[in-house]
Amino acid sequence: MKQPNPTARRSDETGASSSNAPSISRRAFVGATAALGAASLGGAADLFGTYGEAQAAEAAEERTFECVCRPNCHGFCRHKVTVRDGLVVKSERASFPDSRYDRICLRGITSLQRIYDPDRIKYPMRRAGERGEDKWERITWEEAIDTIATKWKDIIARYGSQALAFHHSGGDVSLLNCWPTITRFTNLLGGTYIDYNTDMGIDHGTGQVFGANDWNGPSSNDPSDWKNSKTIFLWGYNITEANIQAWHFLADALEGGTKLVVVDPVFTTAASKAHAYVPIRPGSDLALVLGMAHVIVEEGLENETFLRDKSCAPFLVNQQTGKFLRASDLGLALEGDPAAVFDEARGEIVPVTEAKTPALSGDRSHDGLELRTAWDMLRDELAKYPPERVEELTDVAANTVVELAHLQAGELVSNLHGFGNGCYVNGGVFGHALATLASITGNIGKSGCSFGFPVHVGVAVNDAWLRADLAKIPGGIPTLVLPEVIATGKFHGEDFPIKALHFSNSNALSNTVNHNVLREQVLPNIELIVTQDVTFNDTVRYSDIVLPTPNYYEEEELVALFFAQHPYMQHSDKAVDPLFEAKSDTEILRLLADAMGIGDQFMPMSDEEACDLLFDTPLGRECGLTFANLKEKGVIKVPGLDIMFEGQKFNTPSGRAEFYVENPAARNDYGQELDVDHAHLPQWEEPAEAWPENPLAKKYPLVVITPKARYRVHGQWFNVPALREMDPEPTTYLNPQDAQARGIADGDYVEVFNDRGGYVARCILSEGIRPGVISTPKGWQRNQHKRGGYQEVTGGHFDPFTVNNSFYETLADVRKWEEE
Structure with missing residues (x-):
């Protein structure tokens, strides 16, 4: 089949770029999408003025395929894709066996426009100017692979294999062309894995309480269970923008009588539907959680049964070491060395597995050791957060704190969070505190008590194959620590030069804080x-070298349950051949592996055989997961995902909710010092920068947040014509009070700035933005701003436990932009 012959704005040979999207009238877009919620190209080439006359396919026919949309928005929605004359001309929703998961959003419905993006990378390209100058020359695949392999071998000879660093993320969350193959390739090469450090902060805190899964945090009840809740708290979760595909589950719950409480500094669409909206001070949600827990304990509203039987509350803690007293300390050799408790029925200290009535309170001693229960220690900590203090920290009235606590203490309460609270350095402690609150009330591990971000992590993969039979990923370095490693050439105190970077499925410069430090x-x-x-x-x-890869519809894929908001493994059809000279990520890695002399180890097997090896796990075998079976059926439901921790059985060593974290650990080990004693229990920690008591707030009084946008997924969909019609340029939202004080009017171009840098965007005034806050929806590229980029103002703050991008730890100011 011949390919379309584009007449694009970017030169085939030089790659000169343009920041403007092709034009499509709103009337044309609405007319094209009216029928059945489907995006249609009709005459694909002519509609956008992007392509010349389409070349006829081998046979003038129309066919449909079932594909999967695979960004890390967590929807992994099925798309029915129509191909006519060799072109994708329509995207619409396809069906799951359970129709509740049938959905398609504005981004998914316009996916076909990403295929025919005039700024698409067509061929292997080599930089022809300075980095960032956007000057390119076209080269062949052979030249590209040879250039890369030659340079890599030279770097290895001079610095060692760890000097080759690989950064991949969630641009294509799949099995064949995402993290499994790049991880295997990195390990075989002896390279360095760069952790992307994004949106992991809260899960690290909750995972230490309830037990971590393969991805360091618990999955949640299925969203279909939300309707069984009596009350739902949304914490920093702008569901109608960032998780459009899950909103209808919340709407169903509201229609069924569920009460909704939204805690957010921004008056979101979800807040407009809520029974109670709490406009909290940015970065202070942790204090509100601790304050509610204080009220519940002070008023005796805790769930004693859960605390005694399902949590670590009765565990005795050695006050000298901070560790649990264990069976071995009692002279007993028991499997798992369980923690010890005081059994009221027997009047003595025994292993928890042998206790009939563990005591929740009371100081004890054993062999001269001073012992206290974890519950007593938690109560002492919570005593520090009366409603009056919480009001000072959060701007939430003390009586409101009490009312919210009473709601939390009720039955069938769900606590759902987005990623907003994880964008502060106290995000991990917020997760720890929220999990502790759910443990105090017992609202966890049953229907109607969802917790966390609503995703499933349902299928483990075969680690032996993934890691190429190596014990671990060698030399993992957090992106946030990379500047220091580059500057010093040291990691864990050892020589560790990094001289080459490889990015795949990862627009790191757009999605990482401290852009100027990385760039400069x-x-x-x-x-x-x-x-x-x-x-x-x-x-x-x-x-320096750019390699073109396919769009979601241009390659066959398998999509696993990695943070998916439904319970299905999926097969995704290849609807059309990749345009131009695009090759799949794994095909590229195969070429590089051959050039580096590891081809016979990397993937000598077929893609199908590789997937079968990945699925070779107990759960995979239980589900009948093979490439052939999944391709035949299209989807396979993974069982046991309806209720998180069903039966209130947790993934901790004790099987209980351990709100007292005996051995606090960091998500990444980069040789940091950890204040372990401070991390056993959740405690108030103020944000590192975005806080009114920070002296910097006198110079830069506004907190900058960069929420996820309706029209983009992180840095994807940034140049889709239909979406640019509705959201044509970077914007920033400001409260009218802050605007008036600075002489800014609605629609003005403004510059947001601090000592790190700045960016220019069009200002939209909104009463829905809390005074003192600048809200700039993320995902725009630097060349789409009139100047700068929103990641220029963000800093490199992070917590040593969570090691997570603190996107909202940003103080800045804003002024009217007068330049042309």
């Missing part, structure tokens, strides 16, 4: 930057 201090010290991607984005523009 890290990248200049890198000898070779290689990026595999679909379109020219921020990271591509600072690369």
